[in-house]
Amino acid sequence: MIIDEQIVKDCIAGKRQAQKMLFDNFAPLMLGVCMRYCGDRDEAEDILQEAFIKVFQNIHTFRGEGSLAGWIKRVIVNHAINYINKKNKAARHEKIDEIRETDIIDLNPVIEFPDEYNPALLLKLIQELPAGYRTVFSLHVFEDYGHKEISELLGISENTSKTQLFKARRWLKNRIEEIRKKKNLK
Amino acid sequence: MSQLNNQNPGPGKNLDDLFRDAIGNQEVTPSPMVWKSLNWKLLIRELMHFNFTNVPRLAIVSATVGLVVVASLTYWAVSHDSDRDSAPSQNIPVHSGLKPATVPATVKSTAAERSYPIKSANYPVKQDPAVASRPSHTLNRNPWPSSAPAAVTRVQLATNAKPASPSVPVIIEPTAIHPESPSQPSVTKEVSQANETSSLVIEPLNSLDFSGFTVTDDTLTFVRNGEVFKYVREKIPVPSFFSANLGVAPELSVYTSNGTSTAQGNYWLNAGLAYHFSRFSVRTGLGIGYTYDEGKYLVSYRSNDSVSYYRKVIGYIQDPANPGHLIYITRNQAIYDSLNHIADDRTRNRYTYIQVPLLIGYSIYETSRFRLGFEIGPAVSFLIGSKKAEPVVDYPNGRLIKVEDNTPSRLSTNWQLWLDLSIEYQFTRNWGLSINPYYKYFITNQFQSTESGTPDSQAFGLDIGIQYFFGRKDHKK
Numbered sequence: 049m050i051i052d053e054q055i056v057k058d059c060i061a062g063k064r065q066a067q068k069m070l071f072d073n074f075a076p077l078m079l080g081v082c083m084r085y086c087g088d089r090d091e092a093e094d095i096l097q098e099a100f101i102k103v104f105q106n107i108h109t110f111r112g113e114g115s116l117a118g119w120i121k122r123v124i125v126n127h128a129i130n131y132i133n134k135k136n137k138a139a140r141h142e143k144i145d146e147i148r149e150t151d152i153i154d155l156n157p158v159i160e161f162p163d164e165y166n167p168a169l170l171l172k173l174i175q176e177l178p179a180g181y182r183t184v185f186s187l188h189v190f191e192d193y194g195h196k197e198i199s200e201l202l203g204i205s206e207n208t209s210k211t212q213l214f215k216a217r218r219w220l221k222n223r224i225e226e227i228r229k230k231k232n233l234k
Numbered sequence: 235m236s237q238l239n240n241q242n243p244g245p246g247k248n249l250d251d252l253f254r255d256a257i258g259n260q261e262v263t264p265s266p267m268v269w270k271s272l273n274w275k276l277l278i279r280e281l282m283h284f285n286f287t288n289v290p291r292l293a294i295v296s297a298t299v300g301l302v303v304v305a306s307l308t309y310w311a312v313s314h315d316s317d318r319d320s321a322p323s324q325n326i327p328v329h330s331g332l333k334p335a336t337v338p339a340t341v342k343s344t345a346a347e348r349s350y351p352i353k354s355a356n357y358p359v360k361q362d363p364a365v366a367s368r369p370s371h372t373l374n375r376n377p378w379p380s381s382a383p384a385a386v387t388r389v390q391l392a393t394n395a396k397p398a399s400p401s402v403p404v405i406i407e408p409t410a411i412h413p414e415s416p417s418q419p420s421v422t423k424e425v426s427q428a429n430e431t432s433s434l435v436i437e438p439l440n441s442l443d444f445s446g447f448t449v450t451d452d453t454l455t456f457v458r459n460g461e462v463f464k465y466v467r468e469k470i471p472v473p474s475f476f477s478a479n480l481g482v483a484p485e486l487s488v489y490t491s492n493g494t495s496t497a498q499g500n501y502w503l504n505a506g507l508a509y510h511f512s513r514f515s516v517r518t519g520l521g522i523g524y525t526y527d528e529g530k531y532l533v534s535y536r537s538n539d540s541v542s543y544y545r546k547v548i549g550y551i552q553d554p555a556n557p558g559h560l561i562y563i564t565r566n567q568a569i570y571d572s573l574n575h576i577a578d579d580r581t582r583n584r585y586t587y588i589q590v591p592l593l594i595g596y597s598i599y600e601t602s603r604f605r606l607g608f609e610i611g612p613a614v615s616f617l618i619g620s621k622k623a624e625p626v627v628d629y630p631n632g633r634l635i636k637v638e639d640n641t642p643s644r645l646s647t648n649w650q651l652w653l654d655l656s657i658e659y660q661f662t663r664n665w666g667l668s669i670n671p672y673y674k675y676f677i678t679n680q681f682q683s684t685e686s687g688t689p690d691s692q693a694f695g696l697d698i699g700i701q702y703f704f705g706r707k708d709h710k711k
Binding site for chain 2 (some may be wrong): 062064067068071072075076077079080083084089092093096097100101102104105106109123166167170171174188189190217220221
């Protein structure tokens with residue numbers, strides 16, 4: 049479905065039909081985004097709902113300078129981060145041993161990616177990550193945020209962000225290897 | 235992309251790319267309940283954020299006219315109903331010069347089938363056996379034409395007459411024997427009230443002589459067959475009772491600052507308890523309300539913008555027309571610079587208040603079911619919560635520097651002078667409907683004073699609710 053200017057205008061006017069069309073068009077992609085920041089689907093759907101309320105509330109600020117999907121995604125991600133910040137402060141501020149940057153330079157390991165690794169499995173792995181790791185990993189990998197931006201967004205130091213990313217990668221690598229061994233994959 | 239990513243050296247992928255490629259654009263279909271729930275939330279939100287300033291003036295005028303018409307019709311219907319229900323007054327001022335009149339026990343009004351109070355159960359008038367034994371159709375008929383000469387006297391009902399209460403006991407005291415009164419022919423009295431005229435049919439009962447009528451505020455005395463009858467009306471106790479009410483009130487709040495008026499819609503849920511005595515009442519209660527205003531933010535951000543361009547040489551060729559000369563192939567290349575911007579962003583904020591009024595009321599007009607009055611008094615409001623929407627920053631390639639909140643600060647406590655018009659309709663013994671248009675003037679303001687002065691606030695609203703009456707015996711008669 050193509051979301052045209054008229055639908056955006058109708059959404060600004062508060063027309064429910066247009067809002068539903070917008071929701072139907074973007075909700076699947078945005079739920080995928082939410083699920084990368086949440087431990088389970090119910091929580092992700094809650095965030096999706098609340099975020100779409102913000103989308104409809106603020107859609108008049110969309111100026112058409114970028115893609116609508118990008119704008120909605122930014123609102124969704126910001127809302128997810130706020131939600132996680134409020135709910136999971138403890139998890140995000142896990143005591144971690146900060147490590148030197150030189151130690152984590154090479155920690156984006158190369159992984160064999162057989163076809164058996166389906167997206168659902170990878171998403172499940174992301175959801176299994178501890179909340180702090182998951183947030184930093186998702187922001188860095190999927191939203192292309194640098195450590196400085198992540199640190200500002202989450203109120204942590206840059207080095208903490210790097211450490212969280214390092215641990216997330218290590219955790220994911222180990223889990224993938226575990227799964228591979230179980231399936232006798234090389 | 236992160237500077238930490240490695241190049242993919244072999245058949246596998248690095249971890250970031252693996253996840254990005256696999257689930258970067260993964261779609262997950264939400265359950266249908268998500269939209270249903272979202273739809274409800276949007277609906278509730280729209281109701282909560284309903285902005286009266288967006289309502290066309292024609293709609294406001296139409297609604298006001300409709301309200302006035304409905305109120306007028308209700309008033310007319312109730313007045314008509316109460317006219318039919320109410321009985322004429324028992325206070326009958328007798329014109330001077332009135333001759334002694336004979337009043338039989340079977341007095342009955344022929345107009346509008348209205349019973350004269352003396353006929354009612356409140357007045358156990360002694361009845362002549364001869365009259366009682368007569369067929370009723372002869373008792374109710376007036377055999378004497380209204381043009382009967384010389385025997386017609388007129389009794390005018392007092393205009394401020396109160397309807398007789400069924401609970402008023404009457405004491406009949408035969409006190410003394412009077413000398414025999416001169417015999418009088420039967421008399422027809424005409425009783426008029428407002429635009430209606432009622433004829434009192436007086437049977438020709440020569441054997442019963444009535445005379446010596448005197449009427450004071452609470453005593454009716456007359457002589458019948460030599461016996462003096464005295465009807466004494468007991469003092470009616472001042473009615474007092476409690477009532478509780480629950481209502482909702484949409485409100486339009488207007489505040490003026492620097493000559494600029496801003497209107498906002500508020501919503502209140504009010505519960506109250508009132509004590510009524512005579513025509514006065516005292517009411518207090520608790521209301522919880524949502525009010526809204528516009529959040530004003532200045533958002534400073536920095537973005538890389540194209541400020542100029544230069545021509546970049548991307549190749550050259552020999553000029554075939556001028557050997558030895560080169561023709562450069564160029565392309566416009568944008569020059570970016572980091573620029574600071576300030577954007578004005580508006581949001582919608584919600585505040586939660588509780589209010590406690592203390593109102594003194596006075597009833598201007600009352601019928602059995604309808605009451606019109608006014609209330610006046612102070613009210614105090616407390617700010618108990620606020621929910622400020624964050625500004626949404628939508629600046630591609632921009633980096634947020636600072637968000638400055640310029641929304642006027644609200645005071646935690648403010649006092650108002652409250653004036654309302656009370657319109658009540660009692661539809662059962664204990665339940666009633668109330669419609670109270672009201673006005674509030676803020677004695678202490680909702681907002682903190684600024685350098686530019688103190689804003690001036692006032693509000694208009696319409697409280698619509700139900701009432702429950704405690705200890706009210708019945709509809710007022």
